[in-house]
Amino acid sequence: MLSAAAVRRGDRLAADAGLGGPVLMETAGRTAATLLWKVAGPFSARQPVVVLAGGGNNGGDGMVLARWVARWAGPAAVKVFLLAEPGRLRGEAAVQWSLLARAGVPAFALAGEPAPGAQQGPHQHQNPGTGAGAAPVAAEFPEPGAARPPAAGSAGAAGPHTETGPQPAADRPAAGGPPAAAGAGSGVGLAVDPFLDHLEAAVARARVVVDALLGVGVRGAPRPLAARALQVVGAAGVPVFALDLPSGLDTDTGEAAPVVPRATWTATFAAAKWGLVLGQGPERAGQVFVVDIGWPQETGTGVGGTGGEAEAGAPGGGTGGFPSARVLDAAGVAALLPRRPWDAHKGWAGHVVVAGGRPGQVGAAVLAGTAALQAGAGTVTLAVPAPVRTEAAVHRPEIMTWALPATAGGEWDAAAATALAQRERERRGRVVRVIGPGLGQSPGAAACLAAWLGLDRPAARDPAEGASDDDRPADAPHGRPADGAPGTDGEPGARAPEGAAAAGSAADGPVCRPTVLDADGLNLAALLGIDRLRERPGSFPLVLTPHPGEAARLLGWTTARVQAERPRAAVELARRAGAVAVLKGAGTLIAGPGGELYICTRGHPGMASAGMGDALAGIVGAFLAQGLEPLAAALVAVFVHALAGELAAPAEGIPVQATQLIARLPEALDRIRRGSPGSAAALGIPGVAWLRPPLEGDGAPVS
Numbered sequence: 001m002l003s004a005a006a007v008r009r010g011d012r013l014a015a016d017a018g019l020g021g022p023v024l025m026e027t028a029g030r031t032a033a034t035l036l037w038k039v040a041g042p043f044s045a046r047q048p049v050v051v052l053a054g055g056g057n058n059g060g061d062g063m064v065l066a067r068w069v070a071r072w073a074g075p076a077a078v079k080v081f082l083l084a085e086p087g088r089l090r091g092e093a094a095v096q097w098s099l100l101a102r103a104g105v106p107a108f109a110l111a112g113e114p115a116p117g118a119q120q121g122p123h124q125h126q127n128p129g130t131g132a133g134a135a136p137v138a139a140e141f142p143e144p145g146a147a148r149p150p151a152a153g154s155a156g157a158a159g160p161h162t163e164t165g166p167q168p169a170a171d172r173p174a175a176g177g178p179p180a181a182a183g184a185g186s187g188v189g190l191a192v193d194p195f196l197d198h199l200e201a202a203v204a205r206a207r208v209v210v211d212a213l214l215g216v217g218v219r220g221a222p223r224p225l226a227a228r229a230l231q232v233v234g235a236a237g238v239p240v241f242a243l244d245l246p247s248g249l250d251t252d253t254g255e256a257a258p259v260v261p262r263a264t265w266t267a268t269f270a271a272a273k274w275g276l277v278l279g280q281g282p283e284r285a286g287q288v289f290v291v292d293i294g295w296p297q298e299t300g301t302g303v304g305g306t307g308g309e310a311e312a313g314a315p316g317g318g319t320g321g322f323p324s325a326r327v328l329d330a331a332g333v334a335a336l337l338p339r340r341p342w343d344a345h346k347g348w349a350g351h352v353v354v355a356g357g358r359p360g361q362v363g364a365a366v367l368a369g370t371a372a373l374q375a376g377a378g379t380v381t382l383a384v385p386a387p388v389r390t391e392a393a394v395h396r397p398e399i400m401t402w403a404l405p406a407t408a409g410g411e412w413d414a415a416a417a418t419a420l421a422q423r424e425r426e427r428r429g430r431v432v433r434v435i436g437p438g439l440g441q442s443p444g445a446a447a448c449l450a451a452w453l454g455l456d457r458p459a460a461r462d463p464a465e466g467a468s469d470d471d472r473p474a475d476a477p478h479g480r481p482a483d484g485a486p487g488t489d490g491e492p493g494a495r496a497p498e499g500a501a502a503a504g505s506a507a508d509g510p511v512c513r514p515t516v517l518d519a520d521g522l523n524l525a526a527l528l529g530i531d532r533l534r535e536r537p538g539s540f541p542l543v544l545t546p547h548p549g550e551a552a553r554l555l556g557w558t559t560a561r562v563q564a565e566r567p568r569a570a571v572e573l574a575r576r577a578g579a580v581a582v583l584k585g586a587g588t589l590i591a592g593p594g595g596e597l598y599i600c601t602r603g604h605p606g607m608a609s610a611g612m613g614d615a616l617a618g619i620v621g622a623f624l625a626q627g628l629e630p631l632a633a634a635l636v637a638v639f640v641h642a643l644a645g646e647l648a649a650p651a652e653g654i655p656v657q658a659t660q661l662i663a664r665l666p667e668a669l670d671r672i673r674r675g676s677p678g679s680a681a682a683l684g685i686p687g688v689a690w691l692r693p694p695l696e697g698d699g700a701p702v703s
């Protein structure tokens with residue numbers, strides 16, 4: 001996942017490695033043509049492909065694509081509309097324009113000033129206002145190398161129009177001037193209105209419109225002329241295939257003016273861009289395919305996959321962009337899953353203690369506990385205020401309950417901090433805490449939280465913890481990594497270091513454990529101050545799972561700012577807390593304390609319902625309990641949660657309840673183990689991967 005600044009860095013690295021613009025553009029355009037064939041083919045002259053190209057490299061990509069479509073299906077199967085004056089094209093776009101002419105691809109362009117010394121060609125531009133049909137104005141390419149006037153209306157238009165609407169000077173081509181003999185294709189341009197009329201007519205009978213107007217080089221919202229062309233495309237209701245990004249979509253934020261196309265498909269080059277997953281990006285981009293264009297490995301942008309470090313790309317990258325991130329996919333997550341030995345026993349899979357469930361919010365703790373159980377925790381206990389113990393116990397017979405000291409009103413009492421730790425000490429094996437679901441923000445809850453985090457008094461190691469390890473099997477989760485598990489050299493799958501499992505605040509007081517903080521656990525932590533989390537004793541494993549509102553409280557930002565700068569917010573949370581941060585919401589982000597950043601593109605709006613976050617917190621706890629290191633636990637949990645949410649919905653966006661999601665966790669885990677949904681399998685085009693492969697399995701249709 002790249003910012004515009006990171007794309008420019010990647011370009012430079014590619015150029016340094018000898019992969020110049022022409023090579024990359026040819027690969028991009030040709031691969032996109034193959035993909036277009038797959039999703040919208042076969043092509044025919046009856047329903048041509050219409051390419052709307054801009055004057056930059058995005059337009060160049062479109063022209064390469066057009067050339068290949070013409071080669072495979074004949075020149076009549078494609079039409080190019082260049083929203084620029086050929087004479088002003090530079091670099092790659094100019095080269096591609098001339099190659100189009102050689103290939104005999106029908107193309108139209110805007111009229112411009114004649115190049116110095118250009119001859120008045122035979123295809124005179126029509127003077128605006130002189131009446132339709134008087135003279136040909138189309139810039140359709142003639143035979144290669146020749147200059148031949150095209151038939152008026154050859155694009156299917158009724159004929160050239162004569163009115164040129166008011167245009168801002170910067171965008172207004174010199175309509176009505178002499179023919180623009182400049183430009184490698186020697187195509188004569190159209191005035192704006194005829195151009196748009198031709199475009200409209202062509203789009204109306206197109207199979208698909210290829211949006212190659214603006215890519216990562218866009219600055220601001222589309223200017224009026226670009227906006228008019230995009231309006232024409234949008235109004236036609238024809239499927240749109242966007243190159244790199246839907247034109248005008250902000251590469252970094254996903255902000256989109258109303259005219260930005262709602263593409264059915266987007267082929268994005270080298271790596272996905274932030275704008276495709278943030279803001280309005282997901283709605284505008286449709287199905288996103290990541291096309292490998294051969295950037296050197298050093299750029300760190302593979303197709304799909306998770307493994308390894310996030311790319312270098314410090315927040316801001318020095319140019320205001322976002323940090324780079326890796327996209328989670330099933331194969332990458334599968335490699336992180338804990339492998340349960342054949343002779344595993346419940347101690348192997350750890351013990352999740354959920355602390356929360358105040359009166360009126362018992363369900364939150366129940367959901368977290370049930371999700372932990374379904375995600376593979378060996379044992380689950382709900383630690384709740386004593387008055388609600390029975391209420392907590394009735395839901396799942398597999399789940400234990402501890403009744404802890406409560407105030408007269410049933411809220412958490414400060415004495416519960418030590419009581420909980422005492423109960424935990426009676427357990428053998430790894431204990432993990434999920435603190436927050438239904439915890440409330442009472443003074444007693446606040447005191448407990450500070451104690452559990454070891455932030456109420458000086459730190460000390462827990463003498464009991466070492467003893468509890470003694471009767472683990474030799475390959476117990478935090479003894480050593482499972483054979484073949486990723487991360488033995490520090491990757492996300494690595495187990496927490498020996499001794500990280502518990503650090504105590506005092507032998508007789510609350511002991512710190514690997515912890516997931518959610519909901520009110522986070523709200524109370526915000527009151528303590530996020531930076532204090534870094535001072536926790538022994539740096540015990542800690543995962544924060546805030547939604548944007550909780551993240552805002554932790555950071556002291558507004559929720560709107562968190563949403564506008566999600567990648568930065570996630571990285572900041574992790575850095576300041578010295579912990580793993582999961583910033584929930586559409587496109588959940590997972591950040592590690594070392595600057596690592598991942599995004600999950602799965603899940604759907606139907607998951608916006610109460611209790612979903614509680615379930616996620618429980619799942620993170622379950623994977624910590626099964627021995628995963630915190631970053632790996634968070635990555636696996638987020639992906640499994642999102643996939644289960646999809647499995648639980650009859651269709652994307654249909655409301656799902658947390659209990660329904662929880663019920664599908666085993667199936668989600670099973671699919672992931674099998675590498676499904678697969679990023680590339682359904683397409684069968686080497687070097688092209690789905691950003692978000694469809695659920696229906698490997699034989700899924702692509703259109």
Ligand SMILES: NC(=O)C1=CN([C@@H]2O[C@H](COP(=O)(O)OP(=O)(O)OC[C@H]3O[C@@H](n4cnc5c(N)ncnc54)[C@H](OP(=O)(O)O)[C@@H]3O)[C@@H](O)[C@H]2O)[C@@H](O)CC1
Nearest residue numbers: 024025055056057058214215216217218219221222223244
């Ligand atoms: N380099 C690589 O590795 C590869 C790059 N590749 C491709 O290059 C693309 C980036 O190309 P790029 O940098 O030329 O910019 P691009 O997106 O075409 O936009 C510039 C044009 O848009 C115009 N324009 C700008 N803002 C505007 C606005 N608000 N409203 C209206 N117009 C506006 C601007 O006009 P100007 O402002 O200069 O007058 C100029 O004409 C990238 O997305 C990918 O597709 C592939 O080939 C693979 C290899």
Ligand SMILES: Nc1ncnc2c1ncn2[C@@H]1O[C@H](COP(=O)(O)OP(=O)(O)O)[C@@H](O)[C@H]1O
Nearest residue numbers: 547584585586603604605608610611612613614
């Ligand atoms: N539009 C969406 N797309 C993907 N995931 C979503 C969407 N809306 C919500 N979710 C997921 O559902 C969960 C909601 O968590 P949260 O807001 O804490 O809910 P609650 O507090 O009700 O438990 C998060 O994991 C979030 O990522």
Ligand SMILES: [K+]
Nearest residue numbers: 211214245247
């Ligand atoms: K585009």
